[in-house]
Amino acid sequence: MTPDVKVEPSSVAMDEIWTVERVKALGVMTNVETAAQILGIGRTVAYRLAKDGEFPVQVLRIGHSYRVPVLRLLELLGAEEG
Template sequence: MVGMSRAELLELPVVIDLVTAARALGIGRTRAFELVRQGEFPVPVLRVGSTWRVPTAPLLSLLGLAT
């Protein structure tokens, strides 16, 4: 699993999919979905239809990159 560079993180759109958020955190897809199901994903996660979306601002804040 390859994480994301600072530049890549700062270029993310306002809301991203769960797999991209997992990549930013350096965790795998399976673990990310597991954490969501357990209510333990470290940032807010939104259910939109059948997909999960993650607001980027809390993710960047968690990573110390808040603008």
């Protein structure tokens, strides 16, 4: 990670807590903003990390969009299916 990037937990309301079941319900892919919220990373920092190839999980560049495989999020959270 670059030294000038500060990663802090985002302020998520209690009804916005991401459970494993809720993450699994996202399907195969999600966007960087959702992945960042799940990981407690702010939007601006998340896009900077994705652009620099330093996001905590795999990020795919598809056209002008970034997509995050949900399986990679689940693996990071220790909740992947066997």
